[in-house]
Amino acid sequence: MALIVQKYGGSSVGTTEKIRAIANKIKGYRDRGDDVVVVVSAMGGETDRLQGLADEIGSPLPREMDMLLSTGEQVTIALLTMGLSAAGVDACSFTGWQVPIRTDDAHGKARIDSIDAEHLKTELGRGRVVVVAGFQGVNEANDITTLGRGGSDTTAVALAASLKADECQIFTDVDGVYTTDPRVVPGARRLEKITFEEMLEMASLGSKVLQIRAVEFAGKYGVPLRVLSTFDDGPGTLISLEEDVEEPIISGIAFTKDEAQLTVLGVPDRPGIAYSLLGPIGEANIEVDMILQNVSGDPSSDYSATDFTFTVHRRDFDRAKGLLEQAASELGAREVAGNTSIAKVSLVGVGMRSHANVAARMFKTLSEENINIRMISTTEIKISIVIEAKYLELAVRALHETFDLDAEPEKVDSELTPLSEQD
Amino acid sequence: MALIVQKYGGSSVGTTEKIRAIANKIKGYRDRGDDVVVVVSAMGGETDRLQGLADEIGSPLPREMDMLLSTGEQVTIALLTMGLSAAGVDACSFTGWQVPIRTDDAHGKARIDSIDAEHLKTELGRGRVVVVAGFQGVNEANDITTLGRGGSDTTAVALAASLKADECQIFTDVDGVYTTDPRVVPGARRLEKITFEEMLEMASLGSKVLQIRAVEFAGKYGVPLRVLSTFDDGPGTLISLEEDVEEPIISGIAFTKDEAQLTVLGVPDRPGIAYSLLGPIGEANIEVDMILQNVSGDPSSDYSATDFTFTVHRRDFDRAKGLLEQAASELGAREVAGNTSIAKVSLVGVGMRSHANVAARMFKTLSEENINIRMISTTEIKISIVIEAKYLELAVRALHETFDLDAEPEKVDSELTPLSEQD
Incomplete structure (x- = not known):
């Protein structure tokens, strides 16, 4: 009982x-x-x-x-x-x-x-x-x-x-957490188990099965959490603290088309520019997701300059662009560019912590499909890339196959040997 | 303030x-x-x-x-x-x-x-x-x-x-308490004031302006209560403890067509018959209003017999009749009769306490209109009669005129002199 x-x-x-x-x-x-x-x-x-x-x-x-x-x-x-x-x-x-x-x-x-x-x-x-x-x-x-x-x-x-x-x-209304969206990849597989960390990355990236605060809360207090279907019987997906010994490197692929990209080109590189650019965005209660800053590749710059890029929800794009143009002009930046036709794809898995080659395999897969990567951002258990929106389905399907996500965990090939056997 | x-x-x-x-x-x-x-x-x-x-x-x-x-x-x-x-x-x-x-x-x-x-x-x-x-x-x-x-x-x-x-x-949605229903008597007049006792009699008799428990409560705690219109401005009607010195004998005429009459004829007259007849009605949660018992006028009765009459809400008539027929047959009563085409008319006014002739004037008015009275019941401040439903409007209009209810209180004739002047 x-x-x-x-x-x-x-x-x-x-x-x-x-x-x-x-x-x-x-x-x-x-x-x-x-x-x-x-x-x-x-x-x-x-x-x-x-x-x-x-x-x-x-x-x-x-x-x-x-x-x-x-x-x-x-x-x-x-x-x-x-x-x-x-x-x-x-x-x-x-x-x-x-x-x-x-x-x-x-x-x-x-x-x-x-x-x-x-x-x-x-x-x-x-x-x-x-x-x-x-x-x-x-x-x-x-x-x-x-x-x-x-x-x-x-x-x-x-x-x-x-x-x-x-x-x-x-x-x-879904019967569990999937390796990715089954509407995009028919071979997407329901996960028996997933860790809280993975679930947090999946949830925040668009697999909106659970409210993110609830997952954080469950993780903090060690409450075993199960997602399952109201209308069908079935075990669903258990979200737990334990990292399964048979865990594959990648648990799932999350993606979203809801974001838009904003870039400030040719910003004079001095301390405080990130704050000057993002301060007004934050004050306007616009949530910022990925943030990237690169040394500018613009050869015409006669001073040390930088390019600054971030993503926002698409509904906030126009508002953010207006605020950004004002801030950029005050900073003496050359130009503000934007793109609302982007998609973000993320590989999530606690197993990738000890697998440096995951990113390389991801980039190789996309390269073989001729998909250009516009932005890259990584955490310990996640690699996110931004690509053109029209390539989203192709990218997700290719990555799902590369990382063998439609196979049951027992069937992973040697390159994807579980952690326990590698140690 | x-x-x-x-x-x-x-x-x-x-x-x-x-x-x-x-x-x-x-x-x-x-x-x-x-x-x-x-x-x-x-x-x-x-x-x-x-x-x-x-x-x-x-x-x-x-x-x-x-x-x-x-x-x-x-x-x-x-x-x-x-x-x-x-x-x-x-x-x-x-x-x-x-x-x-x-x-x-x-x-x-x-x-x-x-x-x-x-x-x-x-x-x-x-x-x-x-x-x-x-x-x-x-x-x-x-x-x-x-x-x-x-x-x-x-x-x-x-x-x-x-x-x-x-x-x-x-x-x-009404602008006060009226001497009677203005839809029946166009000359019906809004009362400036009414006592709690009068309001209780008016409310329970069909002038459904206020919930009866609220009036009881207000009377018990001496809370001045005012009924007024949400949609029009105006002073409404004040319901208070004070008996106005200028109070007329009759404050208003209440009436209802919602009741039905049940009569048990020729009941052997012995202790306990009222309980035997009404007990099953009460157990069935049927509310009983007027109750009358008369010595039977049936000349064929070779024993001392009585006729027993009461009224219920019309929706409970069939259920009550079924229960009553069983009880009546057990008591050896001759017959159960019913009538769903009745109406009840009540004169209400604290002023009638000291006016024995109010009932007489009421009966005289109805007699002049050739309206037959089927039942009579009185309290200190109320006289109720039951008549055939089709005579209801005629009776209310005639009584409203007899007791001068469309006149302002100041204009009452000598026969309706306020209490204070009579003492």
Whole structure:
């Protein structure tokens, strides 16, 4: 008998019919003898409906927005608890303040300070399924707070940590984490396991299965996290601390087309230029992803000059370019160039730490496909490149094959021998 | 500068446009220098929408129904507070549990045990309008409770009592309490004042302006209550403890067509028959209104027999008749008769206490119109009669004229001299 925390998102509880189906699914776990805590989001579309009402009113006070939006999950916990009762399962619902889940004061993006799990334990001890509203908490002044969109994942992980649950299961509309997007590479394979570090790199790079803060939280508190499908049975993907002894070098390939590139050419090279260029971008709350700085290759420069490049989300491109042109002109830079037709591809895997040749093999593969690399950035467990958007699918498929990702881990060839055998 | 508690119902806050209009109305009171506490219901239609979701799930657990339905008011308080902010008025919202409004455990029909108004006073002291969710509270176990439909009136009155407010204003879609329904008697007149006792008799008899529990509550705690229109300006009707010295004998005429009559004929007259007949009705949760028992006029009875009559809501007629037929047959009664084409008309007024001739004038008026009276029931401040439904409008108009209700109180003729002058 295990203690499991399960989280179902908005699309899993979007209709009363789906809520009844979830109730039956949970009954299966109860019948197996597991203790179950369920975290749910607002019914799909409900948060947008509430946001729409607020937009019509204007003046979106942060405290009142949380008061408003938190009703979404409150509706779901009541309906699911009734659904469990209809399925013959004894259950009890809790809002964030009833648990209580204590947070700081940052309305709309609050962080969890502490969870008092005593009430939940009492109800579990009575043999009940406990249904908790995700995404919400309460601050010291007893004001309702929300953790921001997608925060239900964080609620689930925090409850699992607090209850010392055996596993935190995030139910979603995909059946696990894949080596890459199956729509691009038909041979993409579901990973049985992945480490937190790898998952963080995958998630932040566009494999949007899990909220990144939830993964960080799970890693920090050592909560075993599993991603699995609401609608199909199957083991999903386990995200854990343990680095599997049979781990391949590369776990997966993440990619995104959502970014745009901005380059300042011919910047007089002196201390502080990075700050001068990125300061206004940061002040405008535009998120910057990759940042690169090179000595300028421009032969006409009669002073020591540099080229400075970074990427932003495509929706922020125009705003960022305007800010950058002003900053660049103040610095005496020659030109600001931009490109919105780029794509970013990243190889992720803890196994690459000790494999210097991964980057070389990646570049060789792209070269053989005649794909030009515009930017390169690396971390310990990730290599990211920026290429022209039109080559994205070709690049991902070629790399997926090069690193043998469609093969089961047991079948890796000698060059990809697991770490343990190499040591 | 006064402290006012205002309550706006679901139709007053049914759209974001209406909520903005209410915010501007409240701003008017603030600009005048009043301290304002606002109690609001769920947006019109929202409670039905939530109830519909619960119906689709089945298994309406009382605790979870309250969890579900209480979100309706929570949405309104957030939107109205934002609307006030948009209108330049500083405001702060409170759910029932945040106040807190402590209730007993009777989910769906909870009674208020106590209100801790300290938080509200603090916010009022900061110059803020306080917006409170009506209809809801919290029990000792921190479960959300609801006071039942229409309970927002009760919330407003309870808050007014707790805060010792100068007045509790119930905004509605009518501009006050009328001498009778203006749709039936075009000359019906808005009352400037009415006593709590009169209002209770009027409310329970079909002038559904205010929730009856709220009026009881206001009377018990001496809270001056005013009914007025959300959409028009005007003083409305003040419901107060003071019996006006200029009070006419009759304040108003209430009526209903919602009832049906059941009569058991020829019941052997022995102790306990009332209980034998009404016991099964009460157990089936059918509410009984007028009850009459007469010695039977049936000459064929060779034993002492009685006729027993009562009225129920028309929707309960068939169920009540079935139960009554069984009970009547067990008692050896001759027959059960029923009539669903009845109407009840009631004269209400504290002034009639000392006027024995009111009943006589009522009966004379009806007799002159050839209207047959089927049942009569009286209290200290009310005379109710049951007549055939088709005569309802005729009876109400005739009585309205007889008792001079379309005249202003100052103009009453000598026969209707106010109490003070008669003493």
